[in-house]
Amino acid sequence: DTAVSQTPKYLVTQMGNDKSIKCEQNLGHDTMYWYKQDSKKFLKIMFSYNNKELIINETVPNRFSPKSPDKAHLNLHINSLELGDSAVYFCASSQVGIGVEKLFFGSGTQLSVL
């Protein structure tokens, strides 16, 4: 069983469209994240939710809206997609103690905006 699973793995779409990426974790963790990896492999945090509450919102355009229906799920909805949104998006989870502990990552969603 996959610990952190995200769908779809590949997403090809036109500029201006709206799309969603789903993420689920079965590790019982209380914190989930979205990271963006650009073409140079740089990983940057976008959002973090702890027990369904948004705790980190980095400088991300408001076209990106995370939603956490429960602590095992964190979905990412993107409105009005732009060429620069093309990247690999990773969902991750962790069990936060004093601070963040090691993250468990999904296999990524490669988004290509044409």
Added chain:
Amino acid sequence: GESVGLHLPTLSVQEGDNSIINCAYSNSASDYFIWYKQESGKGPQFIIDIRSNMDKRQGQRVTVLLNKTVKHLSLQIAATQPGDSAVYFCAENGGGSNYKLTFGKGTLLTVNP
């Protein structure tokens, strides 16, 4: 600030050699560090971690060294194998109450048979 580089550093080694991957971090408040391995088409996988009250930690074929004086972290891989070929990232937590890991740029390790 974040430890970043302009290009993805690369390291090429022969199978059986030892590999050393280096990372400079910039946040002196960081007290927890992790190394991740990312194979092509996959998400980053945890390799080993270390807390700031330690300067060395060993795992299976891997050793992490932490030098807080110069804010430097290294990952040593013994007897490198072709399956070790991947991009390796260091990450820091920015301090105990922080809720995020900040990743370095990554190093591409290529193991030649």
